[in-house]
Amino acid sequence: MITRPQITSYLSEHYGDEAYAELSGYEARGGFEGLRKALRMEPGEIIELVKSAGLRGRGGAGFSAGLKWSFMPSGDDRPKLFVCNGDESEPGSFKDRLIMERGPHQILEGILIGAWAIGASKTYIYIRGEYVESVRRLQQAVDQLYERGYLGRSILRKKGFDHDIVVHSGAGAYICGEETGLLESLEGKKGQPRKKPPFPAQYGAFGLPTTVNNVETFSHVPFILARGVDWFRGIGTEKSPGTTLYGVSGHVERPGLFELPLGTPLREIIEHAGGVRGGRAVKGVIPGGMSMPILPPSDLDVKMADEFLSARGTHLGTGGVMVMDETTCMVRVACVISYFFRDESCGQCTQCREGTGWVNKICERIEAGRGTPADLELLDDVPSIMEGQTICAFADAAAWPIQGLMRHFRGDFETHIAEKKCPFPESFEL
Amino acid sequence: SGLELDSVLPEIREQIEALFPRYPEKRGALLPAIYLVQAKKGYVDEQDARVLAELFDIKPVEVWEVLSFYNMFYTTPQGRHHVHVCTNLPCSLRGSRSLLKSLESHLGIRCGQTTSDGRITLMHEECLGSCGTAPVMRVDGEYVENLNLDEAKRVLDGLG
Ligand SMILES: Cc1cc2nc3c(=O)[nH]c(=O)nc-3n(C[C@H](O)[C@H](O)[C@H](O)COP(=O)(O)O)c2cc1C
Ligand code: SF4
Ligand code: FES
Numbered sequence: 001m002i003t004r005p006q007i008t009s010y011l012s013e014h015y016g017d018e019a020y021a022e023l024s025g026y027e028a029r030g031g032f033e034g035l036r037k038a039l040r041m042e043p044g045e046i047i048e049l050v051k052s053a054g055l056r057g058r059g060g061a062g063f064s065a066g067l068k069w070s071f072m073p074s075g076d077d078r079p080k081l082f083v084c085n086g087d088e089s090e091p092g093s094f095k096d097r098l099i100m101e102r103g104p105h106q107i108l109e110g111i112l113i114g115a116w117a118i119g120a121s122k123t124y125i126y127i128r129g130e131y132v133e134s135v136r137r138l139q140q141a142v143d144q145l146y147e148r149g150y151l152g153r154s155i156l157r158k159k160g161f162d163h164d165i166v167v168h169s170g171a172g173a174y175i176c177g178e179e180t181g182l183l184e185s186l187e188g189k190k191g192q193p194r195k196k197p198p199f200p201a202q203y204g205a206f207g208l209p210t211t212v213n214n215v216e217t218f219s220h221v222p223f224i225l226a227r228g229v230d231w232f233r234g235i236g237t238e239k240s241p242g243t244t245l246y247g248v249s250g251h252v253e254r255p256g257l258f259e260l261p262l263g264t265p266l267r268e269i270i271e272h273a274g275g276v277r278g279g280r281a282v283k284g285v286i287p288g289g290m291s292m293p294i295l296p297p298s299d300l301d302v303k304m305a306d307e308f309l310s311a312r313g314t315h316l317g318t319g320g321v322m323v324m325d326e327t328t329c330m331v332r333v334a335c336v337i338s339y340f341f342r343d344e345s346c347g348q349c350t351q352c353r354e355g356t357g358w359v360n361k362i363c364e365r366i367e368a369g370r371g372t373p374a375d376l377e378l379l380d381d382v383p384s385i386m387e388g389q390t391i392c393a394f395a396d397a398a399a400w401p402i403q404g405l406m407r408h409f410r411g412d413f414e415t416h417i418a419e420k421k422c423p424f425p426e427s428f429e430l
Numbered sequence: 431s432g433l434e435l436d437s438v439l440p441e442i443r444e445q446i447e448a449l450f451p452r453y454p455e456k457r458g459a460l461l462p463a464i465y466l467v468q469a470k471k472g473y474v475d476e477q478d479a480r481v482l483a484e485l486f487d488i489k490p491v492e493v494w495e496v497l498s499f500y501n502m503f504y505t506t507p508q509g510r511h512h513v514h515v516c517t518n519l520p521c522s523l524r525g526s527r528s529l530l531k532s533l534e535s536h537l538g539i540r541c542g543q544t545t546s547d548g549r550i551t552l553m554h555e556e557c558l559g560s561c562g563t564a565p566v567m568r569v570d571g572e573y574v575e576n577l578n579l580d581e582a583k584r585v586l587d588g589l590g
Contacts, residue, residue, distance in 0.1 A: 079454075091518040091557035129502045130558055132571050166452045171461055172501030174556065188453075188460030188486075190499040206454040249520035249561035256562040290519060290557075320561070322520055336519045340556055429528040 003102065005257035007272055009235075009243045010223050011216075012259045015102035021137060023144040026105040032150070034225030038113040039158050046117035050221065053229045054241045058095075059085055059177075059214030060289065060317050062240070062306045065221075071201040072118045073209050081210040082120040083186070083200075084111060084218055086127040086134065087170055087177035090289035091340060092320030095245035095257055096215040100127065100134035103219060104141035108165065110218030112150065113225055115163045118211060122164045126182050129171045139167045174344040178392050179212040181346065192346045193392035216245065236262035240305035244319045248273040251280070251325040262316075263305040270300070270323055280325040284408065288317025290337055291397030293404025294330075314404065329424035330409035331416050334363040334402060336430070341398035352395035355386035359402055366413055367430065369421040376413055379406055439481065442466050446485060457486055460496060464503055473504040501555075509544040509551035511589045514568040517554040520561035529565055530554060532579050533586065550589060 004016040019025025026032070038046050051066025072080055084107065088096040099107060111123050127135050142165050145151040155161045168186060175181040176191035183205045185191035204210020220242055224232045233241045240262040246269050249255045253274025260269065266287060276282055284294045287304065293314040295302065302308050306316040324333065338360035347353045359382055362375045383399035383406075390396075406413070415423045445466055449459035463482060467474050474482075479493040486493070497503045515521075515530045530541060537545055537552060544551040560566040563575035567582065574585055 088559050089557065092520055092561055093557075094559045094561050097559045128559070129500075130555075130568065133573075168458075169461065169465065170500075171464070171503055173499060185461070186458060187455065188457035188496065189492075190495055206458070208454065247562055249564060250523040255520075255564065286519075322523070322561075324523060328523070333519065336517075336522055340518060344556070428523050428525065429531075430522075 005098070005245060005259050006254065007258040007260060009259040009261075010227075011099070011103070011106070011219055011243060012245065012257075015098065021102055021104055021141070023105060023141070023148060023150075030226065031105055031222070032109055034222030035109050035112050035116075035150075036156070037225050038116055039156060039161065043117045043119060046113065046225075049229060050117070050224060053224045053232045054239070055217065055220055055224060055232070056240055056306075057214055058216035058220075058244060058318070060090065060291070062316060065213060065217050068201075068211060068213070069114060069118050071199070072120075072211055073201065074119075076209060078208050079122065080118060080120045081205050081208050082111060082115055082118070082123040083179070083182065083205060083210055083212040084123060084125040084215060085177065085179065085182060085212055086125055086131070086138075086215045087182060088131070088215070088318075089128055089174045089177050090291060090318050090320065092247065092249055092286065092289045092322045093318040094247045094249075095319065097131055097134055098245065098257055099215055099219050100131065101137050104137045105145075106219040106222055107138070107215055108141055108145060108150075110221035111165065112155065112163060113221050114211075114213070114218065116161055120211070121162060122166070124186055124205065125165060125167045126176070126186055127167065127169055128176075129169050135167060135169055142167060173346075174340075175346045175392075175394060178394060180392065182212065183210065190346070192348050193394070195391055237303070237305045237307070239307045240316075244316075246304065247318075247320045248323065249320065250323040251277050251328070252323050253277050263303045263308070265300075266295070266302050266304055266321070267300040269304065269321060273323070276323060276325050278325075280327070282323060283326045283328050284324045284330065284333075286320075286322040286324075286401070286404075288315050289320040290322070290340065291400060292317040293400050294333075294408060295404075296408045313407065314400075327424065327426040327428075329367075329422055329427035330405050330412040331363060331367045331422065332424075332427055332430050334405050334413075335360070335367050337401050337405075338363045338398075341394075345394065345398070349390040349395065351386045352390050352398065355382050355395065356398050358382050359398070363402075366416045367422055369416065369419070371413070371417040373417060376406075376410075376417065379413070442470060443485065457488065460486055460493070461500075464493075464497065468503065472508055473506055475505060509548055511550045511570050512553065512568070513550055513586060513589075514553045514555040514558075515541075516556070516558045516560070516564070516566045516568075518557035518561075520557070521564040521566060524564040526565035526577075529577060529579055529582060533582060536583055537586065550586065 014020040056062040180194035181191040200210040342356040342360040386399040450456040483490040
């Protein structure tokens with residue numbers, strides 16, 4: 001069991017320390033200073049502060065957290081809700097689990113600061129069902145907060161600041177990470193994403209105004225309050241301040257988590273993970289979780305922040321870096337990826353339901369040596385039909401990685417078709 | 431089988447009803463309620479779905495839709511132990527699919543099946559959020575990380 005990242009910074013500094021997951025240990029290491037500061041401020045000031053800190057969401061889309069908070073309607077009598085997204089099921093991502101297990105109070109402090117800012121009376125923490133340990137840790141942390149007056153009525157004796165937190169388990173469905181799929185699931189329904197508008201800020205969980213943020217996003221908030229905007233902006237890049245927990249997996253010597261500034265060059269992150277196993281060469285790297293298009297070795301110097309990655313046709317996503325060495329068959333990679341999306345499509349939109357099935361079938365046919373040149377054209381066309389036309393961004397997430405593979409590794413597909421077999425005997429097994 | 435639920439229902443019913451106030455509408459407690467039933471009897475069948483539907487004032491088919499949507503809910507009896515091997519990309523890159531095949535032959539079943547003595551149900555699973563310690567399997571909810579074949583067989587053989 002990993003207990004701390006191989007490289008730490010402010011977020012994960014104390015993750016090796018068992019006491020940090022307890023309220024007393026968290027307080028002893030500076031915990032809840034940020035909330036105390038926030039409670040001396042006006043809610044609107046906090047929103048402005050988080051906006052000017054430039055904190056971007058860490059759940060995949062990189063949207064400004066402060067701006068999202070400002071969308072909550074004011075002068076509306078309905079109770080407002082927060083949802084903390086702990087569904088983390090983007091393949092290649094494993095940072096939120098570590099935060100939930102080792103720094104649960106950071107998340108809760110971030111939630112409370114945000115709750116004061118947006119006037120939310122309740123937070124649901126939605127955690128993927130497989131993460132039983134995360135559920136246990138967060139429930140324990142929530143119980144400790146109730147005992148010590150950090151939750152409930154008049155929090156820290158602040159009149160008018162009431163808040164409750166409910167820890168809620170998902171039940172195994174990737175699509176429940178998409179925020180409106182999550183809201184449906186929280187309501188006790190199938191996790192099928194909703195058409196937008198209305199957006200969650202107007203009509204969220206149980207029809208109430210709701211803001212959804214990722215686990216890691218919340219965790220940065222206490223540090224911004226306690227240490228200030230200038231400090232936060234001093235880390236990372238101008239457009240993407242702060243650190244993140246890059247998760248490096250696949251063919252590296254020492255896979256794991258590395259807390260480094262946003263904008264750290266990809267090559268450096270891979271070197272921190274011990275480089276490619278056995279001194280082999282890199283064939284490709286998926287930089288931000290499985291939904292994000294792959295990069296070729298010539299792009300390894302790219303800085304890992306969305307403004308630089310998007311110039312290379314991909315995105316930071318969740319910062320899950322998957323490294324593939326020279327033995328790797330990219331058609332097999334396409335088979336694994338397309339199977340996942342076929343399996344997890346919620347089925348509401350025809351392009352997504354049919355498209356993911358088609359793409360998977362074609363990839364498997366090519367890998368089996370039964371592909372034709374017409375299949376290549378299909379792999380060019382089908383993803384572009386799926387993109388941008390569906391109820392949620394899942395169909396884009398399914399199309400992008402295939403487009404990336406076709407862009408940079410078309411040769412692998414062509415060789416399979418020409419030789420009528422897989423030309424990579426050393427590749428990982430399917 | 432529904433009778434089983436009926437017989438545990440007084441106890442579960444209280445636990446379920448205690449969850450209602452956590453949500454603005456009680457239906458929010460449906461997933462947690464299904465978990466409670468499943469913890470008691472291992473799976474949730476049509477009869478159970480009818481009882482739950484009544485408790486939640488919804489149609490049995492609505493409960494059934496939820497049961498079949500989520501991977502972690504079971505509508506048929508399962509082995510005494512659940513073994514889920516992750517086969518997503520980071521685990522595959524580190525050999526999880528060959529490992530799964532070896533476990534299939536070790537147990538004499540295919541993925542998705544239960545051993546004839548009802549001891550183990552073997553499944554594959556998508557990314558478990560543990561790619562830094564791949565390959566990974568989940569055994570009755572516990573993660574076993576940095577797996578190799580010998581270790582995996584030892585864990586399976588140790589299951590009663
Ligand atoms: C298919 C799909 C899956 C997603 N899965 C997750 C997830 O597991 N965790 C997460 O925080 N966000 C996930 N998101 C993003 C959420 O919809 C949402 O943008 C995010 O939780 C907002 O938080 P943030 O602004 O703090 O990043 C997913 C989005 C899509 C389209
Ligand atoms: S895009 Fe796919 S996952 Fe999203 S709502 Fe449509 S069918 Fe469901
Ligand atoms: S791919 Fe197996 S844990 Fe992520």
